[in-house]
Amino acid sequence: MNHRTKHLKTIHLAILMAYALSPSAYADERQLSTVEVKGGPQGKLQPKLRDEIIKTESISAADIRKTNAATLNEAVDNNPGVAVQTECSICNVRNVTLNNLPGRFTTIMIDGVPIFSSVSGAYGLDMIGVNGVERIDISRGAGTSLIAPEALAGTVNIVSKRPAKAESIVEAQAGQYGYRRLDGFLARPFAGGAVTAALNLNHHDSLDGNGNGVGEYTGYERALGGFGLFLDDIGGFKLRGRLDLVNEQRGGGALGSDSGAIKSNMSGNPFNWSAGRGGSPSPAGWIVPNGVTQAGDITLADGRILRPYGGGRGGMSEIIETRRQQAILVGERKLDGGARLKLAFGYANHDQDSFYEGDYYIAKQKQHYTEANLQKPFGATLLTLGFNYRYEDLKSHGRLADGSAVAGLDDYAYKTPGAYVQAYRALFDERLELNGSIRHDRHNVFGGITSPRLNALWHHSAETSSRIAVGRGFRAPTSFFEQDHGILATTRIERHIDNPEISDNASYAFSHAGDRDALVVSLNYNKIKNYALLDSGATDPVSGAPITVFTQSSEPVIVKGIDASYTYRFTGNLEGTLGAEKFNYQFRPGDLSFARPDERVYLRLDYDVGDWDIIARVAWTGPMDLKRFHDYANNPRYNLDGTPKLDKSPSYWVMDLSGRYKVNKTASLVLGVNNLFGFRQTDREDFLWVDSAGNFDVTHFWGPTRGRQLYAGVRFDL
Amino acid sequence: MTNVGCNKRSALHRHGCLIGVLALLFAANAQALDFELPLVDGGKFQRLSNLSPRITLVNFWRADCPPCIAELPLLVDAAQRLGFRLVSVALQTPGETRAHWPRVPGSPGSHVALLGPSEPRGLLRRFGNASGAIPYSAMLRPDGSLCVKRMGEIEQGWITDNLAKCGT
Numbered sequence: 001m002n003h004r005t006k007h008l009k010t011i012h013l014a015i016l017m018a019y020a021l022s023p024s025a026y027a028d029e030r031q032l033s034t035v036e037v038k039g040g041p042q043g044k045l046q047p048k049l050r051d052e053i054i055k056t057e058s059i060s061a062a063d064i065r066k067t068n069a070a071t072l073n074e075a076v077d078n079n080p081g082v083a084v085q086t087e088c089s090i091c092n093v094r095n096v097t098l099n100n101l102p103g104r105f106t107t108i109m110i111d112g113v114p115i116f117s118s119v120s121g122a123y124g125l126d127m128i129g130v131n132g133v134e135r136i137d138i139s140r141g142a143g144t145s146l147i148a149p150e151a152l153a154g155t156v157n158i159v160s161k162r163p164a165k166a167e168s169i170v171e172a173q174a175g176q177y178g179y180r181r182l183d184g185f186l187a188r189p190f191a192g193g194a195v196t197a198a199l200n201l202n203h204h205d206s207l208d209g210n211g212n213g214v215g216e217y218t219g220y221e222r223a224l225g226g227f228g229l230f231l232d233d234i235g236g237f238k239l240r241g242r243l244d245l246v247n248e249q250r251g252g253g254a255l256g257s258d259s260g261a262i263k264s265n266m267s268g269n270p271f272n273w274s275a276g277r278g279g280s281p282s283p284a285g286w287i288v289p290n291g292v293t294q295a296g297d298i299t300l301a302d303g304r305i306l307r308p309y310g311g312g313r314g315g316m317s318e319i320i321e322t323r324r325q326q327a328i329l330v331g332e333r334k335l336d337g338g339a340r341l342k343l344a345f346g347y348a349n350h351d352q353d354s355f356y357e358g359d360y361y362i363a364k365q366k367q368h369y370t371e372a373n374l375q376k377p378f379g380a381t382l383l384t385l386g387f388n389y390r391y392e393d394l395k396s397h398g399r400l401a402d403g404s405a406v407a408g409l410d411d412y413a414y415k416t417p418g419a420y421v422q423a424y425r426a427l428f429d430e431r432l433e434l435n436g437s438i439r440h441d442r443h444n445v446f447g448g449i450t451s452p453r454l455n456a457l458w459h460h461s462a463e464t465s466s467r468i469a470v471g472r473g474f475r476a477p478t479s480f481f482e483q484d485h486g487i488l489a490t491t492r493i494e495r496h497i498d499n500p501e502i503s504d505n506a507s508y509a510f511s512h513a514g515d516r517d518a519l520v521v522s523l524n525y526n527k528i529k530n531y532a533l534l535d536s537g538a539t540d541p542v543s544g545a546p547i548t549v550f551t552q553s554s555e556p557v558i559v560k561g562i563d564a565s566y567t568y569r570f571t572g573n574l575e576g577t578l579g580a581e582k583f584n585y586q587f588r589p590g591d592l593s594f595a596r597p598d599e600r601v602y603l604r605l606d607y608d609v610g611d612w613d614i615i616a617r618v619a620w621t622g623p624m625d626l627k628r629f630h631d632y633a634n635n636p637r638y639n640l641d642g643t644p645k646l647d648k649s650p651s652y653w654v655m656d657l658s659g660r661y662k663v664n665k666t667a668s669l670v671l672g673v674n675n676l677f678g679f680r681q682t683d684r685e686d687f688l689w690v691d692s693a694g695n696f697d698v699t700h701f702w703g704p705t706r707g708r709q710l711y712a713g714v715r716f717d718l
Numbered sequence: 719m720t721n722v723g724c725n726k727r728s729a730l731h732r733h734g735c736l737i738g739v740l741a742l743l744f745a746a747n748a749q750a751l752d753f754e755l756p757l758v759d760g761g762k763f764q765r766l767s768n769l770s771p772r773i774t775l776v777n778f779w780r781a782d783c784p785p786c787i788a789e790l791p792l793l794v795d796a797a798q799r800l801g802f803r804l805v806s807v808a809l810q811t812p813g814e815t816r817a818h819w820p821r822v823p824g825s826p827g828s829h830v831a832l833l834g835p836s837e838p839r840g841l842l843r844r845f846g847n848a849s850g851a852i853p854y855s856a857m858l859r860p861d862g863s864l865c866v867k868r869m870g871e872i873e874q875g876w877i878t879d880n881l882a883k884c885g886t
Contacts, residue, residue, distance in 0.1 A: 062811045134782075164784045430848050463840035513840030515753045516763075567836050572756025572763070573812060575836065608812040609760050662813075 090252035107151035163187035175711025178205030210276030218252030253317030278639025287642030288694030358401030590631030
């Protein structure tokens with residue numbers, strides 16, 4: 001026997017032993033009633049490729065409660081690769097950004113049903129309550145979601161909780177700035193099912209941090225109601241249904257909640273434009289940087305030109321009323337041979353009645369979603385075949401501040417039937433998992449679009465794994481809201497868009513899940529072609545009237561990033577998490593409308609002992625290249641005193657603390673502080689800005705809109 | 719780490735040797751299962767291999783898993799009566815665990831109640847549960863090796879049937 005033969009025999013023996021002693025050789029796996037572990041207490045997740053949506057992070061109900069989140073936006077913020085971006089200081093439009101891509105590329109789903117778009121995506125994310133939620137699954141990358149090809153940055157899926165026991169929860173909180181919150185949740189299981197009811201009432205005053213009378217934090221009055229129905233066996237189907245009702249009014253700009261009075265006050269100057277950093281030399285108006293005068297401008301003693309403001313409270317205010325009803329029904333049935341049939345339906349009706357600085361905009365949006373999905377094993381391969389149909393429309397009308405009526409400016413109706421197939425297979429004793437899929441959609445405007453994706457997961461050991469994903473997604477731009485939510489001072493929109501936005505995405509993630517620690521490192525590459533743009537400053541070449549051109553960038557937007565999160569359990573009661581992210585952006589200056597940082601660092605401590613449950617979260621946000629993002633070379637921005645805006649924003653820290661104390665079996669106390677250090681953007685630079693010609697805007701964002709806020713409350717688990 | 723003598727051989731040998739080492743590691747993994755997790759009272763960490771040799775049933779549970787809650791009293795009772803050790807691993811926060819078990823039942827030695835890790839899938843996979851579903855239990859021989867595993871709720875008969883098998 002030569003050396004090589006002897007050596008190979010040793011290997012064969014070792015492999016045989018490994019097989020003989022591997023756990024599967026001892027399997028006694030009777031699949032009784034089981035619950036799949038979707039993530040641990042903090043929801044970090046080793047990826048798993050069987051599902052239609054491949055989760056990269058998961059936020060548990062316990063985590064939502066700890067962070068005192070009332071809405072989706074508050075629940076997902078401050079995680080590596082996940083952020084909430086505010087885009088307007090007087091209406092507080094907020095988006096969930098994944099991998100630092102614009103928020104419109106994040107698809108929001110409820111129980112796997114995508115039911116938010118354009119108008120509802122602008123303000124609606126603040127209106128997704130988290131009472132009765134089991135967890136929130138996040139999937140970063142266009143290659144992670146089979147059923148949502150338009151999710152170029154990824155998906156956020158809110159999973160409803162099927163209650164196992166009766167629950168009656170009431171929680172009331174109050175805090176600074178008129179913060180009032182009342183939550184109620186009722187769950188009643190019965191033989192073969194359960195029903196739930198959830199309520200969230202939320203109030204917050206509008207805030208003015210720098211004393212100029214123009215608020216930076218939009219006030220709101222919000223009522224969210226929800227009903228859930230869970231039936232374990234109806235015709236063989238396990239059903240989960242959900243009905244949500246939303247009623248919200250938010251108002252920003254002029255302070256106060258007297259919205260009728262604000263809307264009708266359209267002349268005079270109730271504001272002090274000289275207050276705050278970079279304030280004007282005169283409370284009456286602001287400096288015109290280029291010195292070119294127009295009727296009504298005033299020349300100051302030093303020769304500078306002042307543009308007086310005379311638009312009243314209403315001219316600086318945005319007031320948005322929203323009513324929304326949505327219903328979701330998902331049914332799953334197990335079939336012979338290990339197959340599973342899934343049917344899903346979604347419906348949403350979203351009404352918005354808004355006042356934008358004198359312009360009135362009334363929109364109605366409808367969305368339907370239907371999906372049929374069959375999963376069936378063929379040998380060792382699990383095949384998923386599906387069909388879905390997405391319908392969404394938007395119809396709007398309104399009138400401009402000068403009284404002229406406008407109708408259908410941003411109307412659209414998209415009908416998108418799509419079919420998909422996915423194959424999943426585990427190889428080498430489940431050490432390698434492969435998931436390949438392809439879907440084809442037939443969009444009524446943009447035609448046929450094919451989107452493939454491939455995921456591979458290699459388990460280096462039980463605790464460590466690597467996942468590689470490549471994928472393509474597409475998105476039909478919907479104009480107006482997702483691009484610019486306050487551009488109605490236009491008479492028509494010219495559409496110069498021939499192609500959908502296309503994303504090519506590649507990512508690698510390394511995961512380690514030990515007994516005391518967990519590590520996830522992700523590398524992401526996203527390239528978006530045909531990036532949609534809205535130019536609201538165009539004029540009609542014939543009439544000279546203001547128009548808006550809806551067009552596409554000639555260059556792709558490329559965002560590359562690396563993020564990491566490491567959790568270590570110091571004791572049974574104390575756990576710490578350190579996270580960091582670094583991103584690189586390639587884009588034509590100005591295409592990405594809002595600035596983003598290159599780096600962020602996160603630190604979190606969870607202390608859970610006795611009757612106390614305390615969490616401390618610190619986020620450091622690095623400088624943002626404002627000059628590049630806002631294209632100062634072609635569109636310089638100025639403070640109200642005519643000085644240039646900062647080229648680069650300063651870095652800053654935000655720390656949130658929240659604690660819960662269990663008084664007895666039924667009562668708990670809640671105490672917390674948001675933004676403990678109290679840093680606000682207005683301490684360094686106002687959100688308000690003017691261009692060189694003195695035109696005014698409210699969208700200069702890089703820092704917190706609200707300072708330190710204390711709150712306290714009580715919770716009863718009855 | 720032990721030098722296995724692969725570094726001076728040909729590329730083919732090195733490759734083959736690597737596979738062999740991996741296979742042996744995998745085999746070793748099945749022989750001795752271990753973890754280090756904190757006790758549910760938030761105190762010290764407990765290493766499984768530091769417990770005295772005894773048949774041990776490691777049970778993974780969560781409070782929001784109805785079959786887990788249904789089987790736990792049976793397991794606690796059976797451990798006391800039949801003389802094996804129950805190690806329960808709660809895959810949830812300390813607070814959620816305390817809410818379910820203000821006082822952990824069981825006599826000293828028959829029940830060791832632990833908190834699972836933040837990301838439990840690595841631990842579950844190590845104990846032979848690649849799917850991540852619970853309730854899940856693994857019965858270990860006195861030497862710590864895996865004897866039998868069970869996905870789903872356990873009945874009394876399953877315990878008695880396997881105690882004899884795993885004690886040998």
